[in-house]
Amino acid sequence: MYPLEECKKEIAEHIQKTIANYHIPYEIRVETPPGNMGDFAFPCFPLAHLIKKSPNEIAKEIAISIPTSKWITKVEAQGGYVNFFIDSTNLTAVTLQSILKNKETYGYLQKKKEKVIIEHTSANPNGPLHVGRARNPIIGDTLVRLYKAAGYDVESQFYLDDMGKQVAILAWGIHHLEQKNIPPMENTKADHQMVGYYQTANERMETDTTIAKQIGELVKKLERGDHDTIEMIHSSYTPVLEGIKQSLERINIHIDSFVPESTFVYDKSVDRIIKELKQTTYCHEEDDAFYLDMEPFGIHGRNTKFFFLRRDGTTLYATRDIAYHQWKAQHADILINVLGEDHRLEAQQVKVALELLQTKILPKVVFYAFVSLPGGKMSTRRGRVVYLDDLIDECIEHAYEEVKKRRANELTESQMRNIAEQVGIGSLRYNIIKVQPEKDIVFTWEDALNFEGNAIPFIQYAHARACSILSKTNTNLHTFDPTLLIHSSERTLIKKLALFPLVIEEASNACKPHSIANYLFEVASVFNQFYRDCPVLSEENTVLRSSRLALVSATEIVLKNALNLFGISAPAEM
């Protein structure tokens, strides 16, 4: 158990003991007070109601009953709160020990037995990834890293749409359109080169019904398992998918497995699901097509019919998605999906169907709002997009300019390029992950390339500063005396570092990766204050110097570990 967890537990147990005298069931929650009113606080107001005493009276009773201990140095009743002051020397000792011992696993939680499948990105392979949905891979990959840190066995999956209309349109375009009719793309990656075929085929399809019919025919053949069609579609989207993978790798995102939708059609599991859904009482037929009535499940609107089987006997995306989820439920203990907000209804429908089919594990879904452009939403079909590849390039280029501005005289070209890469990609990921997923983001180049304030260079710079100090010493074995680290900047920093495991715990439990961004910013911020107040290398007291070096080393570890949760690298110099 990590130091602060132990400390919190002890405080809660003490309170529990005293409260037991009141003979009422009560759940204890310890909070953090503002200002310098202690390290932990326990509000007595709700208790006052239950046992008919004033909050301050109760606070006093509790305060008196709690003995000082290894952790607790002082307990005070103040304005209805019990304020706890913890032994900072002890906290310093055990926290630094824990960090320096665990190093790259400090903050990580105990290994758990559960397997987690996190589905994210799952973009149609018909063109390059664009910024409108860029939150998906970034949130998804951060969750993957977070859950690994929280001790789970994690697998990331990309649900590959190889059966739908979108890939059929792409394939039709590639096989029927001539290159000269496709608007040229600068980027030579296959996904960029191919997207024009998709866009043009889409336009043609809208005006030409025979094309629409041909594409519909492709979809039907696919579903029947026609070998040549499968081959044709597969060879069309594969290069595009490779391009998508390359883009993801550029921002440090690796996906463990790609699960094609067709799997569930060809292994007949979709057929089984249809059969089972038809047997439920909510199933109805209309013009030979089948649907579930969603009204009893609290889904309202103009149309509450969830069609899962077309009149022509072919399945729908959501139907196949049900099969996919049943399959996932057999291979994991916890399922997490990262989906755009446009999938909210579909996710509900799938969930209801899974419940009707008595599936044991239902997915926990993280929805995100689209990143839109000032004029409205992005659209691959209409070509109104900012592609992820272009944003990556711009971020790196902007970072390069900034490094060059500052360090051109000191660093080599390749060093600057290397730093620019780390800062640029970090910036892209951080700017997206730091805001909660449900919040709308309007994309502007100004914001996307913002390197000021709560942005990644601030955090990476703090890390670089720590590395710089550490690089100027000839040992990395820093012995420390916890009684010497008593400056308020030192104490604030140590307390912040001690919090890291609790931050991981909370962020993973609540599926809220953005809360780590706040923490990361705070660590960098208090480290900068320490840097200002407490000289390290020039400190003449050798024991204090060594103790501060230990603290710098610990900070460096926490910053690096936290950045790693975001897939952002921690440069040693900037």
Add this chain to the structure above:
RNA sequence: GGGCGUGUGGCCUAGCCUGGAUAAGGCACCGGCCUUCUAAGUCGGUAAUCGCGGGUUCGAAUCCCGCCACGUCCGCCA
């Protein structure tokens, strides 16, 4: 029309789940700090009836109800 999501200083964000002690940061703006471990830093200042109106509560940014604005969905698309 209905469902869901969002609304916090001029701008952006955290806090909302689990109500609690002066609403926390960043940008911008104003004024300081580099012969001292990289100033991509730091200190101070100006600036908010937490969308609006009710309710619950000793106490509401937080919970409940109504309304408004924006986003999103209500396809035998994905």
